[in-house]
Amino acid sequence: MKALIVAPSWIGDTIMAQPLFARLHAKHPGLQLDALAPRWVAPVLQRMDEISEVIDSPFGHGQLSLKPRWRLARRLAAGRYDAVYVLPNSLKSALVPFLAGIPKRIGFTGESRYGLINVRHDLDKAALPLMVERFAILAEAPGAVLPKPICHPKIRSTATDQQNTLSELGLERPPRIVAFCPGAEYGPAKRWPAEHFAELAKRLAAQGYDIWLFGSPKDHAVADEISQLAPGLCRNLCGATSLAQAVDLLALADLVVCNDSGLMHVAAALDLPLVTLYGSSSPGFTPPLSDQADILSLKLDCSPCFKRECPLGHLNCLKQLSPDIVMDACLKRIAK
Numbered sequence: 342m343k344a345l346i347v348a349p350s351w352i353g354d355t356i357m358a359q360p361l362f363a364r365l366h367a368k369h370p371g372l373q374l375d376a377l378a379p380r381w382v383a384p385v386l387q388r389m390d391e392i393s394e395v396i397d398s399p400f401g402h403g404q405l406s407l408k409p410r411w412r413l414a415r416r417l418a419a420g421r422y423d424a425v426y427v428l429p430n431s432l433k434s435a436l437v438p439f440l441a442g443i444p445k446r447i448g449f450t451g452e453s454r455y456g457l458i459n460v461r462h463d464l465d466k467a468a469l470p471l472m473v474e475r476f477a478i479l480a481e482a483p484g485a486v487l488p489k490p491i492c493h494p495k496i497r498s499t500a501t502d503q504q505n506t507l508s509e510l511g512l513e514r515p516p517r518i519v520a521f522c523p524g525a526e527y528g529p530a531k532r533w534p535a536e537h538f539a540e541l542a543k544r545l546a547a548q549g550y551d552i553w554l555f556g557s558p559k560d561h562a563v564a565d566e567i568s569q570l571a572p573g574l575c576r577n578l579c580g581a582t583s584l585a586q587a588v589d590l591l592a593l594a595d596l597v598v599c600n601d602s603g604l605m606h607v608a609a610a611l612d613l614p615l616v617t618l619y620g621s622s623s624p625g626f627t628p629p630l631s632d633q634a635d636i637l638s639l640k641l642d643c644s645p646c647f648k649r650e651c652p653l654g655h656l657n658c659l660k661q662l663s664p665d666i667v668m669d670a671c672l673k674r675i676a677k
Contacts, residue, residue, distance in 0.1 A: 342369045342371070342372050342373070342423050342424070343372075343373045343375075343420070343421065343422050343423050344365065344369075344372060344373070344374050344375075344422060344423060344424045344425065344426065345374075345375050345376070345377060345396075345417065345420070345422045345424070345425040345426070345438070345443065346358070346362065346374065346375070346376040346377065346378075346392075346425070346426050346428065347376075347377050347398075347425060347426065347427040347428055347429065347434050347435075347437075347438060347448075348376050348377065348378035348379070348382060348386060348398075348428060349382070349428050349429055350379050350381075350382065350429065351382070351526075351603060352381070352382050352385055352584070352603030352604070352606065352607065353602065353603040353605065353606035353627060354428070354472060354627075355378070355382045355385055355386060356385055356494045356496065356603075356606040356607065356609075356610050357472050357473045357476060357494060357606065357627065357630065358428055358473075358476045358494075359389055359391070359494040359495060359496070359610065360473055360476070360477050360491050360492050360493070360494060361426070361428075361476040361477050361479055361480055362374060362389060362391035362392065363391055363492060364477060364480040365391070365426075365480055366391050368480060373393050374391055374392055374393060375392065375393050375394040375395070375396060375420070375422075376392050376394070376395050376396065377396045377398050377413075377417070377437070378395055378396070378397070378398055379397075379398050379400075380397055380398075380399070381584070383395045383397070384583065384584040384585040384588065385496055385584065385588070385607065385610075387585070388496040388497045388498065388585070388588060389495075389496055389497070390495075390497060396416075396417075398413070399413075400433070410433075410436055410437050410440065411440060413437050414437045414438075414439075414440035414441040415441070417437065417438070417441035417443070418441040418442050418443075422441070422443045423443075423444060423445065424443065424444070424445035424446075424447060425438040425441075425443045425445070425446050425447065426447045426448065426479050427446060427447065427448035427458060428448070428476060428479075429451075430448075430449055430451035430452060431451065431452055432451070432452040432453065432454055432457065435448065435451070435454045435457035435458050436457060438457075439456070439457045445459065445460055446458050446459050446460065447460040447462075447479055448460075448461070448462065448479065449461070449462050449463070449464050449475075450462070450463055450464075460483065461483060462478060462479060462483045463483070468487075469487065470625060470626065471625075471626065471627075471628070472626060472627050473491055473494070473630060474487055474491065477491050493609070493610070493612075493630045493631055493632070494606070494609065494610040494630055495610055495612070496588065496607070496610040496611060498588050498589050498591075498592035498611060502588075502589045502592075503589045503590070503592055503593055505589075506582075506585075506586045506589035506590060507589075507590075509586065510581070510582065510586065510590075512590075514593055515551040516549075516551075517549055517550045517551065517595050518550065518551050518552075518553055518593055518594045518595055519545050519550045519551070519552055519553075519594065519595060519596045519597070519598065519671070520553050520554075520555055520590075520591055520594035520596070520597045520598070520599075520608070521538055521541075521542070521552060521553070521554045521555070521564075521567070521575075521597075521598050521599065522554075522555050522556060522597065522598070522599030522600065522602055522604040522605065522608070523535065523538050523554060523556060523560060523563050523564055523567060523579075523599075523600065524556035524557060524559065524560030524563060524564075524579065524600065524602060524604075525600040525601060525602045526557070526559070526602065526603065527602075527622070527649060528621075528648070528649025528650055529649070529650055529651075529656075530620055530621035530646070530648050530649055530650050530651050530656065530658075530659075531600050531601050531602070531619075531620055531621055531622055532563065532600055532620075532659070533600055533618045533620070533659050533662065533667075534656075534659060534660055535563050535566040535567045535570065536570055537659075537660075537662070537663070537664050537667070538567045538571075538598075539566075539567045539570030539571040540570075540571075540664040541598065541664045541667055541668055541671070542567065542571040542574050542575055543571050543574060544664065544668050545668075545671065546571070546574045550595070550596075551576070552571070552574055552575045552576070553575070553576045553578055553590065553594070554567060554568070554575055554576065554577045554578055554579055555578055555579065555582070555587050555590070555591060555604055556578075556579035556580070556604065557579065557580060558579065558580030559580075560579040560580070561577065561579040561580040563579075564577045564578075564579040565577055578590065587604070587607070588607055588611070591604070591607060591608055591611060591613065592611050592613070594608075594613055595614065595675065596613070596614045596615070596616070596671060596674060596675055597613050597614070597615045597616070598615075598616045598617075598618070598667065598671065599615070599616075599617055599618070600617070600618050600620075601617060601618070601619050601620075601622045601624075601627065605617050605629050606627075606629065606630075608629070608631075609629035609630050609631035609633075609634055610630075610631075612631060612632075612633060613631075613633065614633045614674045614675065614677070615629055615631060615633055615634040615635065615674070616634075616635050616637065616667060616670045616671055616674055617629050617634060617635070617636050617637065618637050618638075618659065618662060618667065619636060619637065619638040619645070619658075620638075620644060620645075620656065620658040620659040620662070621644060621645055621646050621647060621648055621649075621651070621658060622645050622647060623645040623647070624636045624638060633674070633677075635670050635673070635674055637662060637666065637667060637670055638658075638662075639657075639658055639661055639662055641657060641658050641661075643657070643658065644658040645658075
């Protein structure tokens with residue numbers, strides 16, 4: 342069997358789809374499973390043992406681009422796929438597999454995708470509260486009960502990968518590293534304050550840890566603020582690495598402290614000791630899927646609000662999550 346995945350556009354969602362890929366291989370021995378993915382999530386798919394080839398999906402958010410989609414569909418038609426699993430719920434994500442004539446097009450009904458998706462699942466949010474469950478059910482027939490438990494997502498970073506990345510970036514591995522991931526692509530209501538990160542950096546540095554900051558170019562400014570508030574203690578790598586390089590450098594960490602973000606899911610899939618900070622979002626939907634993860638949330642009456650910015654203007658859900666609370670969780674996780 343030869344099958345295609347239409348991958349999500351978010352790093353975290355793509356990682357949470359990995360248990361689906363493992364189930365498809367278990368159900369179809371000898372399966373060749375390829376992925377159609379935006380280039381910004383391709384590196385995590387390339388670190389999954391289940392994926393044979395990653396095909397570039399060049400479309401930005403919201404772009405219709407009918408002629409380029411038709412050309413891509415012709416390329417996929419030549420691949421002679423037996424089935425495609427369309428993970429996003431948008432109409433546009435189902436269009437290319439339909440135009441490619443892939444016989445089985447599996448996914449949720451989504452945005453009125455009747456015909457585009459011909460093996461349709463109806464989403465029962467109460468029965469499947471977790472994102473990882475919603476992806477995993479696509480391995481089953483519509484209407485089936487989801488077999489549990491679901492394995493945790495896994496991505497690969499070898500010692501050779503890590504050494505090559507250190508050499509490429511001219512870095513030396515310090516004896517002990519704590520990685521901070523201070524960004525969150527969704528918005529500031531998911532970001533622990535920079536001054537709190539800086540205070541935590543000072544306390545961990547006093548314990549003998551080097552502090553490395555990870556994120557995209559968009560996160561460089563907040564990471565720079567943390568570095569200035571904790572002078573000489575942090576290495577700001579935000580925007581200085583590719584995603585693949587960030588995976589390898591994160592894999593070197595003794596502990597990761599992060600917001601609810603794509604890099605949180607990267608760290609969980611690498612099975613790293615992890616302390617995660619939740620404000621406007623909920624761990625009831627997209628928690629870090631790892632036995633080594635601790636989740637910190639104040640569970641205020643106003644949270645989770647799922648807003649990009651605090652609608653009340655105070656961000657108490659994260660400001661009141663003090664460095665004392667987080668440091669205590671870090672020390673307990675390190676001790677384990």
